[in-house]
Each structure stands twice: as C-alpha cells, then as structure tokens.
Amino acid sequence: VRRTRQQQWRCSDVTFQCANQGLCQQWIQVINEQLSLLANRPKSLLVYINPYGGKRRGKRIYKQKVAPLFRRACISADVIVTERANHARDHLKTEANLDKYDGVVCVGGDGMFSEILHGLVTRTQTDSGVDQNQPDAELVPCSLHIGIIPAGSTDCICFATVGTNDPVTSALHIIVGDSQPMDVCSVHHDDVFLRYSVSLLGYGFYGDLLTDSERKRWLGPARYDLSGVKTFLSHNYYEGTISFLPAENNMGTPRDKLQCRSGCCVCQHKPSSKDNKQWEMSEEKENSGWSVIRGKFIAINGASMSCACPRSPKGLSPSAHLADGTTDLILVRKCSRLDFLRHLLRHTNKEDQFDHSFVEVHRVSKFRFQPRHHELVSLEDLSESPKKTGFSPICSAQTTCNYSTAHSSWTCDGEILPHTAIQVRLLSCFARNKESQPEVH
Numbered sequence: 001v002r003r004t005r006q007q008q009w010r011c012s013d014v015t016f017q018c019a020n021q022g023l024c025q026q027w028i029q030v031i032n033e034q035l036s037l038l039a040n041r042p043k044s045l046l047v048y049i050n051p052y053g054g055k056r057r058g059k060r061i062y063k064q065k066v067a068p069l070f071r072r073a074c075i076s077a078d079v080i081v082t083e084r085a086n087h088a089r090d091h092l093k094t095e096a097n098l099d100k101y102d103g104v105v106c107v108g109g110d111g112m113f114s115e116i117l118h119g120l121v122t123r124t125q126t127d128s129g130v131d132q133n134q135p136d137a138e139l140v141p142c143s144l145h146i147g148i149i150p151a152g153s154t155d156c157i158c159f160a161t162v163g164t165n166d167p168v169t170s171a172l173h174i175i176v177g178d179s180q181p182m183d184v185c186s187v188h189h190d191d192v193f194l195r196y197s198v199s200l201l202g203y204g205f206y207g208d209l210l211t212d213s214e215r216k217r218w219l220g221p222a223r224y225d226l227s228g229v230k231t232f233l234s235h236n237y238y239e240g241t242i243s244f245l246p247a248e249n250n251m252g253t254p255r256d257k258l259q260c261r262s263g264c265c266v267c268q269h270k271p272s273s274k275d276n277k278q279w280e281m282s283e284e285k286e287n288s289g290w291s292v293i294r295g296k297f298i299a300i301n302g303a304s305m306s307c308a309c310p311r312s313p314k315g316l317s318p319s320a321h322l323a324d325g326t327t328d329l330i331l332v333r334k335c336s337r338l339d340f341l342r343h344l345l346r347h348t349n350k351e352d353q354f355d356h357s358f359v360e361v362h363r364v365s366k367f368r369f370q371p372r373h374h375e376l377v378s379l380e381d382l383s384e385s386p387k388k389t390g391f392s393p394i395c396s397a398q399t400t401c402n403y404s405t406a407h408s409s410w411t412c413d414g415e416i417l418p419h420t421a422i423q424v425r426l427l428s429c430f431a432r433n434k435e436s437q438p439e440v441h
C-alpha cells in the first residue's frame with residue numbers, strides 16, 4: 001500500500017527479478033506462507049450493497065474498484081445487493097451464517113452502516129438472550145468487524161474513521177486488516193429500545209433538515225443542501241429540557257483541539273484501578289451528578305464522533321473521540337439567523353464553532369431530552385406558534401396554531417426516530433474500560 005495525499009491509499013507494486021525459475025517459485029511460496037500467517041487479514045467477507053445509496057453508484061463502485069482488489073488479495077466475498085430498506089439488517093438478524101465470515105462489509109452510506117450495526121448487535125443479543133429493551137442491559141459485544149465502502153450521501157462514519165471517503169482506500173484498509181473501535185449509544189423511549197447511534201443524534205435543525213430531505217431522495221446527496229437552506233430559512237426553535245451526566249475521568253474536552261486519530265491515546269487509555277473504582281462509583285454518584293438545562297434551542301446535537309465529512313472536514317465536534325465512551329452534547333440556543341449562519345459557516349473553516357455566547361458543549365456519558373409538553377404551552381405562547389425567532393419568508397402567515405411544529409424530530413445517524421422524549425447512554429460493553437468494542441475497518 002502506498003499513501004498518497006489526503007489520507008488516501010493506493011496499491012503499490014514491488015517487482016523482484018531473478019533468472020532462476022525455481023528460486024522465483026520459492027519466493028512466491030514463502031511470500032504466500034507469510035501472508036497467510038497474518039491473522040488480522042480477513043479471508044472471507046459478507047458484502048451488502050445498497051444500490052440506491054448516494055448517487056446510486058454502489059454496485060459500480062464495488063464491481064470496478066473493490067472486487068478486483070479483494071480478488072488480488074485472495075479474499076472470497078459473498079455479495080448481496082439489497083432489494084429493500086432493512087433487507088441487510090433482517091438478513092443479518094436471522095438468516096446469515098456468520099460463522100463463515102471474518103467480517104461484514106457495507107457498500108453505502110451511514111444509513112447502510114446503521115443497518116449492518118443493528119443487524120449484528122441484535123443478532124448477538126438474541127443469541128445470548130439479552131433484552132435490548134432494558135435500558136441498563138449489559139450487551140454482549142459482537143465478534144465480527146464491519147467494513148465500510150463509502151457510497152452514500154454523507155459518509156461521515158467512513159470519513160471520520162479513515163480520514164477520507166475513498167472506496168479504494170477503504171478496500172485497502174479492509175484487506176490489511178486495520179481496525180478501529182467505535183463508541184455506540186443506545187437510544188430508548190422509557191423502556192422501549194429505539195435505535196443505536198454512532199454518529200449524529202440531532203434534534204431541531206438537523207432533525208428538521210433530515211425529515212425534509214427524505215422527501216427529496218431522488219436528488220441524491222444534493223437533497224441535504226436544499227433542505228439545509230430551507231431549514232435554515234424557517235429558523236425554528238424548540239423548547240425542552242435536556243439533562244446530562246458529564247463524563248468522568250475522561251482525558252479530553254470538546255474544546256481542546258486534539259484530533260482523534262488511529263491509536264489515539266485518549267481512546268487507548270486503560271483506566272488504572274483507581275479510575276475503575278471511580279467508574280463504578282459513578283453509578284452511585286449518578287443521581288446527584290446530572291446537570292439540567294431548560295431552554296429554547298435551535299439545535300441539540302449529540303456527536304459520538306467528530307462527524308467529519310466532505311461538507312465539514314473537521315466535523316460537528318472536531319475533538320470528539322471515536323472510542324472514549326463519551327458523546328459531545330452541543331446545545332445551540334435561540335439566536336438570530338445571522339448568528340446561526342456564522343455558527344454554521346465555522347463548520348467549514350478553521351474558526352471555533354463553539355466560541356459563541358449561544359452555543360455550549362459538554363462531554364457526556366448519558367443524556368435525556370424532554371420536549372416541552374403540549375398541555376403546558378400557554379395561550380400566549382400558542383399565539384406565536386410555530387416557534388420562530390423572527391420573520392420567516394417560507395412559513396409566513398401562520399394563523400393556525402400548529403402543535404406539530406412545536407416539536408422537531410430526532411435524526412439518529414440519518415434515520416428519523418418515532419419519539420421526541422429520549423434517553424441516551426453510551427453502551428458500557430463498548431466503553432473504553434472494556435476490551436471489546438465493535439470495530440470497523
């Protein structure tokens with residue numbers, strides 16, 4: 001493998017020459033023997049392709065860029081092109097014979113990765129008799145690694161782990177057996193399990209943006225830009241209460257400007273016995289340790305990783321860690337359109353997007369959200385519903401009080417959640433003081 005610019009990898013050749021054919025054969029044999037001893041390298045993979053992700057190039061990307069590399073590396077691959085949403089998830093949950101494979105590869109975007117993650121985690125819990133609905137259930141980690149070939153619209157999980165969204169680079173990472181542990185959050189509504197999340201859990205701006213963009217899927221990745229402008233112009237804000245448990249013993253802060261990279265010391269930090277004690281004690285301290293913030297928010301974002309992507313190369317939370325057992329909770333309070341635009345623009349340049357009076361960020365291990373209840377909305381408040389911070393050119397002349405617009409939705413790695421009141425926690429079986437985490441190539 002040869003490293004080129006911007007974290008990209010390419011195939012490289014080394015040619016050995018020798019006039020003696022017998023000696024050449026010996027070299028080949030020895031090289032093949034040595035390669036087969038590299039236990040990290042996968043030999044057999046199960047590949048799911050979403051033919052409708054991103055610009056609908058999944059099948060072509062796999063066939064032209066990835067399959068030839070897998071063949072050269074003597075990796076056998078069983079390929080399934082999905083026929084419907086949740087096909088891959090359901091296949092993994094019940095049918096797939098996982099003993100045959102060293103890893104599962106998804107060709108698609110974050111939504112496709114999420115399907116594979118849900119399929120694998122659910123399968124592992126079912127096989128071990130663990131009830132995912134129990135918010136405090138100790139989950140059993142899954143043994144298979146997940147590889148991502150980027151062919152989606154945002155590809156933030158790939159971009160934030162590998163540093164680029166390039167199919168060839170990702171294929172080479174898979175071939176050489178690279179792996180990266182990753183934090184996973186569980187999202188519950190009371191005692192009902194909703195979903196797992198690894199990238200962005202967003203209420204308000206990103207929830208509305210995603211809801212709107214689902215109706216524009218035919219536009220491909222550009223749907224996010226169009227819905228982004230529309231959501232920006234409608235400038236809604238939402239009232240609610242957010243409670244969170246600050247992360248204990250974590251070695252960084254969301255504003256420390258340290259980027260998480262492979263082999264990151266924060267994520268590799270194994271707590272000392274003293275740390276471990278504190279980790280256990282934190283259960284007791286939990287009741288008193290919660291912070292509660294009530295207010296009017298334009299956006300509430302939980303970023304378990306940086307969420308870097310081509311649109312925002314440093315991401316929503318540039319210093320978030322991939323596997324430190326925490327999520328960065330970003331609260332953007334009601335502010336003017338111009339201020340919010342300034343904040344958004346800072347995601348694309350070197351300026352600090354948290355350096356605004358209306359933005360705060362906390363590194364947390366759990367959080368909850370409760371939207372302001374319908375019944376509690378006073379008549380006075382209703383007269384200004386839907387909540388706007390100013391004149392809105394798109395949703396003007398709101399003469400009727402529309403309850404539904406007083407609530408946003410949560411987007412969870414690009415999927416809309418059916419509830420607004422949620423409880424989120426970092427899964428302890430994947431936390432940094434345990435050895436096993438789901439790993440991605």
Ligand SMILES: CCCCCCCCCCCCC/C=C/[C@@H](O)[C@H](COP(=O)(O)O)NC(=O)CCCCCCCCCCCCCCC
Nearest residue numbers: 109110111152153154155156200228232307312344413414
């Ligand atoms: C003015 C320009 C502002 C640019 C601000 C960019 C902030 C980008 C942060 C992106 C965080 C992405 C987190 C990742 C989420 C993904 O898991 C998830 C699913 O991905 P998939 O489709 O591959 O399955 N994707 C998403 O939720 C999509 C997020 C899309 C964000 C686009 C934001 C565009 C904002 C445009 C605002 C325009 C204001 C213009 C004013 C005139």
Ligand SMILES: Nc1ncnc2c1ncn2[C@@H]1O[C@H](COP(=O)(O)OP(=O)(O)O)[C@@H](O)[C@H]1O
Nearest residue numbers: 053054082083084085108109110111112152153
């Ligand atoms: N064959 C299919 N037909 C329709 N939808 C699918 C299919 N396979 C997967 N999906 C769904 O498509 C959605 C988007 O997939 P994803 O690969 O993340 O693309 P994008 O990045 O463009 O959103 C996911 O919710 C996934 O469940």
Ligand SMILES: [Ca+2]
Nearest residue numbers: 183304321326
């Ligand atoms: Ca994290």
